[in-house]
Amino acid sequence: MANPIESKTARDRLKPRREPYWARVEAGLFVGYRKAEQGEGTWIARRRTEEGKQVYRALGTFTDYDDAAKATRRWAESIDAGVSHKGMTVAQACEHYVTDLGMRKGTGSKKDAEGRFRRLIYGKKIGGIDLSALKTSHIKSWLAAQIESDEEDAEDEDDLRRAKDSANRNLASLKAALNLALNDRLVATDAGWKTVSKFGDVGRRRERFLPAEQRVKLLKACPEDLSHLVSAMLLTAARPGELASAAVQHFNWEQGTLALEGKTGYRIVTLSSSAMTFFAERARGKIGNAPLLANAYGQRWNKDLWKKPFKAAVKAAQLPPDVVMYSLRHTAISEMIAGGMDSFVVARLAGTSTEMIDKHYGHLRHDRTRAKLDAVALL
Incomplete structure (x- = not known):
């Protein structure tokens, strides 16, 4: 029965x-x-x-x-319909594609794709999924995971743009491998990946801005050592890595300046009065080569030390989960532009170009100018 x-x-x-x-x-x-x-x-x-x-x-x-x-x-x-009944995983489809690339385009293209798949597919969860069971959600999760850590570590807009641009190239390679499997009748449908699209304008500015109320909540949620780094970013619009590298000797109380060195080279930035007082407190009792900003153990900050505590502080402050360290730099630059500071001056302080300021923050300057024009009775 x-x-x-x-x-x-x-x-x-x-x-x-x-x-x-x-x-x-x-x-x-x-x-x-x-x-x-x-x-x-x-x-x-x-x-x-x-x-x-x-x-x-x-x-x-x-x-x-x-x-x-x-x-x-x-x-x-x-x-x-002629599709192979033998199961093929995503990783096997990528290997099939790499072999095909070697025959059609040579060793250069083959090595590039093979290196990409070795980092992102082989030995990973997505690599073991059977093509017939592959879902759009699998691809989207794989794509999002590539920029998740990069967003948290980003120090400026270029870092975010590069992360998304790189993820787009990785997606193109994976879809090429899956499409070859479809053409070679190793899978019956492309429904699992056809509708997954690349990230849009990779130069698009980030929208996450922290208003004053959220900044206060974040600072309260941070342990004392991390709150110093957060405050320094808001006071200077500098990158976290630049501030982490700064030593006591780089702070000049008499001139009210701070010397920074980072991805755009060496620069000396002018500090506000409140920033001067803040850095004077951080420098008190320290020798010249000591880090101006250090964690509770006296170590220089780096992304591995600030990443988890900052994420925990964001959660504790009940802020949106997409608030990352770069959000502080974005917020500081936005406030400077909205406050009427010249784009050239802001660019010098932040260690970036006026083109970047105009492209990503020009709308704030126009808003301020419009408010001034509205206050003038022209007709």
Whole structure:
């Protein structure tokens, strides 16, 4: 007597076992349910080939029998259309693509793709997913993970742009590999990746600005050592790495300046009166080569030391999760421009170009100018 698997009630009464409980879908085609000891059971498709050989396909989990039966029919139809019935994972599809690249475009293109897949696909979770089970959500999660840490470590707009640009190139390589698998009939459909699009304008400015109320909440949520670094960024619009590298000797109280060195070279920035007082407190009792800003253990800050505490402070302050260290620099520059400071001066202070300031913050200057024009009675 056959074991019914069409209803959930019937499946719940089945005994767990390795061998699936089978139900006939049509002549020569079966769908099986493997009852697990715990958790959801899984579904398997089985078909007899013209040569009389049984072939199988793991279908994954389904809530309803009808959905499992439909998946079984789609699998059988793909075989009839010439698609290989042998399962291929994402990693295997990438290896297939690399081999094809070597034949068509030479060793240079092959090495580039192979290095990319080695970093991002081989040995990773996405690499082990069967092409027939690949979902759009898998690709989107893989893509987002590439920029997640880069966003947290970003020190300026260029870092974010480069991270997204790099992720776009990685997506293009992966989709090329998956499309080749589709063309070579190793998978029946491109539904799992066709609609995944690259990041848009990679030069687009970040929108996350921290108003005064949120800045206060963040500072209160930070431990004392981290609050000093956060305050320094808001007071100077400098990159966190530049401030982490600054020593006591780089602060000049008499001139009210701070010397910084970073990705755009060496510069001396003018400090506000409040910033002078702040850095004077940080320099008190320290020798010239000592870090001007240090953590609770006297160490110079770096992204590995500030990353987790800053993320915890953002959460504790109940701020949006996309607030990262760069948000502080973005906020400081925005306030400077909105306050009426000249783009050239802000660019010099922040260690960037006037072109970048005009491109990403010019709207703030126009808003201020418009407010002044509105105050003038022209007609």
